[in-house]
Every structure is written in structure tokens, then in C-alpha cells.
Amino acid sequence: MKVLKLIVLALLMVPALGAEINCTDSIGQYSISVSSNNDVELITPDGSATARLTVRTGSYMSGVASGAKVKSFTLDTEAGILRVFTPRPKTVEVECSGK
């Protein structure tokens, strides 16, 4: 039983450890997750991409992506604004959870 509790606890902790911040737009086309290691995963209609953070100051962060058409992004978690550059810019309102 203790082992089972530990497994459940571990499973519950995985998302928290893996993604520090998650943001999604209202129709689920765009989402971004930022891990505590500053690893970023972006999902867009143009494909998904991984990215690395180059700026993280308060609620504002930005990074350079690799993969799909996405070249870079900026995110303001407080204002709920995600800009994705493909490289033409697309501004999306998102709701964020996490730190």
C-alpha cells in the first residue's frame, strides 16, 4: 500500500516537476509549457517546437525555437500574451497556470 501511495504521489508530482508554467489559448490551438530547467515546448497550428529561453525577467520571457516553422516566441504570463514568430508574428491571448 505504501508503495502504491508513493507511485501515486510520484505521478502527481511529475507535471509539477516537468512544467513550471503552462499557457493555452481559448481554443487550444496554441500552448506553451516552460519547465523549471527553462526548457520550452510550443504547440502551434504550424507544428510543435522545442525552444530555449534567452530572456526571463519577471512575467516576461522569450526564446529561440527549433523545429517546425516556429523561429522564436515571447510570452508575458501576467498579461496573457503569447507571440509566435514563424517568422511572421502571430499574437495570441493565452491563459497561464503555474508560477
Add this chain to the structure above:
Amino acid sequence: MKKLLTTLALMTSFSVAATGNSSNFLEIGITDWNYKKQVDKNAVAGVLNFTDVRMSRSDMAFNLSNKDEIFNANMTYTDGVMGFKAKYMNFNFDMGKENGFNDVVEMGTKKSLAIINPGFFSFGGKNFSIKMDDLRTQLNNFYIFCTANDPDLDMASADGIERGCMTEFFVSPEKAEAPMTMNIQLDYEDGDKMDFTAQLGELDLLGASVFRLNALNSTMTMAPYFMETSNISATCMKDEDQLTFDSEIIKKQCENSVSLEVPKIVLRNKKDETKFYINMKNLEVANGNLYFQAPVIQFVDRESSVTTKDLTVKCQKSEDSVLYDLHSVIKECIESGRINIKSLISRDEENLWFRYEDIMTKGFDPLAHISDKEKTAKRISFQLDQGKALIKASAYKKILGKYARFDVYIKGSVDHRPAKDQIVLNVDEIKVPIGWFKIKWKKFLLGIMKKALVGENIQFNGDRITIQL
């Protein structure tokens, strides 16, 4: 370009710390920013109205939201220091006494967003204009994105932006539904003016080496010429190690590797009232040669037209020759060149000159009224080698309703006189159909060549033929 980049990066007098974790950045939403150079250094030189600014330098970051426009600022520019003074704010950016902004006479942008960031540079908006001494540029619905794809390079500086933009850039309409328009006005030292407007699809640089351009259409006025083009697509190369902007070096590298396609070109010479239509398949510079293919070239004046079909040119193109200088190209072709024309049709016209106005706007085909059977000359070839010319052609003349063919062979030397805008062909040897007298070939050739060149630009003097360009 460097001046422009410096200007756009004006707020980043940051030092370049080459780390991927730099926190130097600037993001500014501009409602309206205009500047006009003032004689009085302390006078207000413009205004800056913005929506918000996010800025960080080293460990200090701040966000500024211009709620109720309380931070709308007047701008000054004195001895390399750009100042913004608002009711509750006063900013100064020291750009150094010697900087590119000193050359800016006027500059403005509306509804734009600029992001200067360690990883990329992005600038787009409704319009942007800049005027320097002899150059005015205006962009509407524009977007520029640059990145170096280098985690070790901090792009949050003028040098970083320059290096990034020389590695990978992307220029396109900001809003995909409409084209990006670009207008360039250039004053030349001799008093000539060039006015160029284009609707751009995309312009990009990939892998620090390949430029690609797509333009929907363009117009250019440079007295006495007015030119219209449609659907331009072009590529050219630059050295991938050339990561600083040097317009002369990049222009040369691009020129010596260009590949250009322009399906329709209409050119008007307002001085002598001639018009030209060119259907160009390809113009290419490769392996030290210039290649040009034009399925159709047509020249018209108010009374006549000359149409060439399937013209091909192959000339040497040394690195230091200049592609957009006609005399430089002629010099190269005379040194080593081959020109072939499948057929040439010369005919009288009634209203073709007027109908040229409908080519671009209404899709008028200036060849539609010319029968496939019409011919004045066929299989025309010019072989040029170190100033020596060999010309072959089959000329046609209608006799009693039927075409009679005359094969002509001319050998001579070509004298190029750029200062007089002339090409002189000195005829050394000629072979014409049996039974022709020498006087006849002159008359015949004059007739053919006059027909081949619209206007009164050709003269015979003994065995010398002078073409005035």
C-alpha cells in the same frame, strides 16, 4: 542598411555580452514616432507615442505601460544623445557622437512593434519611413525578422542585429492579406532622380548565403524612362562569412550570382516616344558568364514595331563588370559573346503604341495581332570574339505575295564607343546571294537593320555601320 539597423537599435547602447542567458532586451509598441532633424540642437525634433515598453539591461528590468498617454514624449537629438521628455519621465540614450543616426534627416513609424532580443530582432508595422541626404525609403505593411541561429551571439545590440540580419532575415507583409509596399527615391549627383515602388511578397536570406526575392509588381521612373514589371522572382548569393553589412561587397557578390525571372516588363522612353515589351524567361550570371533568355522582345514607336522571338544571349561576365551598366555589358559581350534570335518581325502599326498602356492593367497581348507566318529575318546569330564579329541571318522579303529567303553572312570588327553611346561595325567581308551588287547589300542591310531598330539610330558610312544607343 547599417545606419538603419543602428537607428532601430538606437535604444540599445548595451554592451555586447556574448552569452545565451543575457537579459538585455527591448520591446516597444509604437503608436507614432516621428523625427525631423533640427538646426537648433535643443529644439524639439519629434514625438514618441507608445503603448508599452519592456526593457532590461543587465539585472535591471522594467515595464512601462503608457496608460492615458501620460508618457507621450517630445524628442530631442543633441550631439549623439537622443532624449525623450514627457511630463513624468525623462530618458536619454547616448549613442556616441559618431553614429549613423547623424545622417538621418527624417524618420517615422506608425503602429509598429520592435523587439530587440538576445535571440532575434523583429520589427513590423503599418509604416516606416526614413530620409537621408539623397535617399528616401518608405515601407507600408512591413515586417522584418532576423536571427543568427547562434546561441553564443547576443543580438541585443546594433552589432548583434547586423550579424543576425546577415545570417538569416525575412522580410514580408506584416498582414498576409495585403502586400508590403516599398518606395525608394534616390537623388543622383548629376541631378537625375530615381523613384522605385514595389509590392513585395517576400525577401529573405537563408543560411547566411542565399537571397530570395518575390515581388508582385514594381514601377520605376528614371527620366526619360518609366518601367513596369510583374511577378519578379530573383535569387543571388553572398559569401556566408560576410556577416557585416558592406553594401558594395554584397551588391557585387549578388550581381555575380544572380538569377532573375520577370515575365513582363514594359518600358517607356518618354523622350523619343518609344516603348518596349520584354517577356523575360531568365537572366543569370554563373561561372563567369551572363545568360539571358527572352521569348519575346518588342520595340514600338507610333508607326511601327519590331518583335524578336526566342532571343538568347551568352556573354562573358568578369567579376568587376557591372550588370546594370549597359556599356559594361556590351564591352563584355564584344570580348566574348553569342547572341541568337530565332525570328524577327518588323511591321507597320496603327495603334499598338497606344495599346501598350493595357499590357499591365488589362492583360493586353502585344503579339496577338501578329501572324505566326510573318517574318522579316530568321536564325540571326552574332558571334563575337575579341572585337571580331560574325553575323549570319536569313532575311525574308515578300515578292509577289510569297516570301523569298536571302542568306546573309557578314564578317567585321566591332568598335565600342561608350563616351558617344555608339557601337560601330566595320564590315570586312560579306557574302550575299549570287548576282547582288555591293550597293544592293548595303541597301538591303540598311533596310533590315533599320527595321530591326526602331527610330533613326543607325547610319551607313562606307563599310561602316554606326548604331547610336
